[in-house]
Amino acid sequence: MMIMSFLGTFGDAVGFIFESKESRAGTVEVGGLSEIGDLAWNHVRVSFLAVLIAIALATPVALWLGHVGKGEFAAISVANIGRAVPPLAIIAFFIAFLGTGFTNVCFALILLAIPPILTNTYVGVRQVDRELVDAARGQGLSELEIVRRIELPLALPTIFGGIRLSSVNVLATAIIAPLAGYSTLGTPIFAGQVYGLSGQIGAAMVVAFITLTADTGFAGVQRLVTPKGLKLAEGGRRSSRRLRPTSTRRVQLP
Amino acid sequence: MSIDLVIAQGGGFLTDRTGPRTCVQNDGFCPDWIFDNFDLFVDPTIEHVYLTVVSVGLGFAIAFSLGLLAHRRRWLISPLTWVTSAIYTIPSISMFLLLLPLTGRGNVTALVALTLYTQIIIFRNVVNGLANVSADIVDAAAGMGMTPNERLFRVEIPLAVPEILAGVRIAVATTVGLAALAFLAGAGGLGTRMSTPAQLTFKSNVVVAGGLVTLLAAVLDLFVLGIQRRLTPWRRAVST
Numbered sequence: 176m177m178i179m180s181f182l183g184t185f186g187d188a189v190g191f192i193f194e195s196k197e198s199r200a201g202t203v204e205v206g207g208l209s210e211i212g213d214l215a216w217n218h219v220r221v222s223f224l225a226v227l228i229a230i231a232l233a234t235p236v237a238l239w240l241g242h243v244g245k246g247e248f249a250a251i252s253v254a255n256i257g258r259a260v261p262p263l264a265i266i267a268f269f270i271a272f273l274g275t276g277f278t279n280v281c282f283a284l285i286l287l288a289i290p291p292i293l294t295n296t297y298v299g300v301r302q303v304d305r306e307l308v309d310a311a312r313g314q315g316l317s318e319l320e321i322v323r324r325i326e327l328p329l330a331l332p333t334i335f336g337g338i339r340l341s342s343v344n345v346l347a348t349a350i351i352a353p354l355a356g357y358s359t360l361g362t363p364i365f366a367g368q369v370y371g372l373s374g375q376i377g378a379a380m381v382v383a384f385i386t387l388t389a390d391t392g393f394a395g396v397q398r399l400v401t402p403k404g405l406k407l408a409e410g411g412r413r414s415s416r417r418l419r420p421t422s423t424r425r426v427q428l429p
Numbered sequence: 430m431s432i433d434l435v436i437a438q439g440g441g442f443l444t445d446r447t448g449p450r451t452c453v454q455n456d457g458f459c460p461d462w463i464f465d466n467f468d469l470f471v472d473p474t475i476e477h478v479y480l481t482v483v484s485v486g487l488g489f490a491i492a493f494s495l496g497l498l499a500h501r502r503r504w505l506i507s508p509l510t511w512v513t514s515a516i517y518t519i520p521s522i523s524m525f526l527l528l529l530p531l532t533g534r535g536n537v538t539a540l541v542a543l544t545l546y547t548q549i550i551i552f553r554n555v556v557n558g559l560a561n562v563s564a565d566i567v568d569a570a571a572g573m574g575m576t577p578n579e580r581l582f583r584v585e586i587p588l589a590v591p592e593i594l595a596g597v598r599i600a601v602a603t604t605v606g607l608a609a610l611a612f613l614a615g616a617g618g619l620g621t622r623m624s625t626p627a628q629l630t631f632k633s634n635v636v637v638a639g640g641l642v643t644l645l646a647a648v649l650d651l652f653v654l655g656i657q658r659r660l661t662p663w664r665r666a667v668s669t
Contacts, residue, residue, distance in 0.1 A: 184530035258599065259646045261606030264639035267623045271456070271635035347520030351610075354629055364522060364613070372529070379526035383519045390518045 187373035188380060191363075198369050205363070205370050206377065215381060218359040221277065221352065222345045225284035229341060232285070233293040234334065241300025241330070242322050250297040257290025262348040266355060275356030283355070287348055288341040295337025299330030331400040339393035346386045360385075458632045467637070469622065474641055476617035480608040481649060484540050485600050488547030493593070495548075496555025497581070506556055513549035521546065521607045525614040534615030542614065546607055547600040554596025558589030591664065594657040598650050605646040619645075 190196075195207030240246040269283040303326050311325045350361035363370040363378040370378075452459035499505040519527075524542040532538040562585045570584040586593075609620040622638035623629055658664075 258602045258606075259643060259650070261609045261639075261642050261646070263606070263609040263620055263623055264642050267629050267635045267639045270626075270629040271632045275630075343518055347522070350520060350522045354624075354626060356626075361522070364526065376526050376529065379520075379523035383523040383527070386520055386523075387515070387518055 188376035191373045191377035214360045218349050222349045225281050225345050226288050226342050229285050229288035229292055233289045234296050237293045237296035241297045250294050253290050254294040266351050270355045277357050280352045280355045280357040284345045288345050291340040292337040296334045299333030300326045303329045328402050332397055335397040342389050456631045462633045463637055473619045473621050477608055477619045480611055481604045484543035485604050488544045492548050492551035496552050499556055500559045516545050517549045521610050536616045538614040539611040539616030543604050550600045551596045555593050558592030559585050562588045590660050598653045601649045602646045609642050
C-alpha cells in the first residue's frame with residue numbers, strides 16, 4: 176500500500192514533466208514539456224553564464240599567482256571562506272542589499288563559482304614539477320610561454336576539476352533564483368501552492384538529471400584534457416601504490 | 430490608513446506612504462528591530478544545530494566504518510567513492526523533495542539527506558588518511574609484535590586523525606550550508622527565516638539569519654578543531 180502511494184507520487188511527478196495540467200487552484204495550466212523546457216533553459220543559461228564569467232575572472236589570476244608562487248595563503252583562504260558561507264546566505268545578502276533580477280542572480284552565482292576554480296587552478300599550477308619549469312626556462316621559453324605551454328596543459332585536469340565542482344554547485348544553487356525574481360527550475364519548487372507536490376518533485380527530478388549530466392560530461396572533458404604523459408604517470412603511481420608493503424607483508428614473530 | 434491596517438495587509442513589510450517611513454518599512458538595517466525580535470531566530474538556530482550535529486555524527490559513524498572496511502578490502506574503494514560522489518552531485522533541494530514521498534515531511538527526510546551528503550567527504554578522508562600513514566611506521570609496529578587490529582587502532586588510526594578530522598570539518602561546513610535548505614523538507618532551520626521574498630528583502634532579517642548561519646559554520650568548525658588538538662597532543666608539541 177505504501178509502496179503504491181509513493182510510486183503514485185513519483186508517477187505524477189513524471190507526468191508533470193511531460194504533460195501540462197490544471198494548477199491546484201484550477202486557474203492556469205502548469206507543467207508539460209514546454210514550460211519545463213523554458214524553465215530548464217533559463218536555469219542552464221544563467222548557470223552557464225555565471226561559470227563562464229567566473230572562469231574568465233579566476234583562471235588568469237590564479238595561473239599567474241601559481242606561476243610566480245605567491246598568494247598561497249590567499250588561495251586557501253578563498254577556498255575556506257567559499258565553503259563556509261552557505262549559498263542561501265550569499266543569495267539572501269544579494270537580494271537584500273543589491274536587489275533582484277537576472278543580473279543580481281548571475282553575480283551571486285559568479286561569486287559562488289569563483290572559489291573552486293581559483294583554488295584548483297592555483298593548486299594545479301603549483302603541482303607542476305618545478306624542474307620541468309626550469310628545464311623549459313633553460314630551453315629559452317619566455318615566462319608567458321612557460322605558463323601557456325607547460326603549466327597550463329599540465330594543470331588542465333585539476334582546473335577542470337574545479338570547473339566541474341563549480342558548475343554542479345551553481346546548477347544546484349540556481350534553484351533558489353526564483354526567490355530573487357528570476358524564474359528557473361526552482362519556480363515549481365518554491366511555488367508549491369500553484370504547482371503541487373507533483374510539480375515540486377518533477378522539477379527536482381529535472382534539476383537532478385541536469386546536474387548529473389553536467390557532472391558526467393565534465394568528468395569526460397577532464398579525462399580528454401589530461402595530457403598523455405600525465406595519464407601514464409598516474410597509471411605508474413597507482414600500480415606502485417598497490418605494491419605498498421603494508422597491505423601485503425605480514426611479519427610473524429617466532 | 431491606520432498602522433493596524435498596514436500591518437494586517439502587508440505583514441509589517443508594506444510601506445506606509447502617508448507618514449515618514451520607519452526603518453523597518455524601508456526594509457533597512459535596524460538594530461532596534463533585531464534586538465526586539467531576536468527570539469524569532471532562537472528556535473531556527475537550535476534546529477539548525479540539531480540537524481548539523483546529528484547528521485554529521487551519524488554520517489561520521491557510517492563513513493568511518495566504511496572507510497575502515499575499504500582500508501582492509503581495497504577493491505571497495507572505487508565503487509564506494511563512485512556511489513557517494515554521485516549522491517553528492519544531486520542538488521540538496523532535489524534530494525529533500527525526492528525523499529518526501531519515502532520518508533515524509535520533517536526531520537527524518539532532512540537527516541537522511543544531510544547524512545548522505547557527508548559520506549563522500551568523510552569516507553575519502555578516512556581512506557586517504559589511513560593510506561598516508563608511513564609504511565615504515567606500520568612495519569615497525571608489526572615488528573614490535575602488534576596484530577593487524579592493534580596496528581589499526583593504536584598506530585594507523587591515531588596517525589590518521591588529523592586528516593580524518595579535516596574531512597569532518599569540511600563536512601560540518603557543508604552540512605551547515607545544506608541544512609539552510611532543510612525547510613523544504615519541513616525540518617526548520619535558519620533557512621525558514623530566508624524562505625520568502627518579504628524576508629529576503631528585509632535587510633535586518635537577512636543580516637541576522639545569514640550571519641547566524643555563517644557564524645554557526647565557523648563555531649562548529651572551531652569545535653572540531655578543538656577536538657583535533659585534544660586527540661593529537663604530539664602535533665601541538667611540535668607546532669608550538
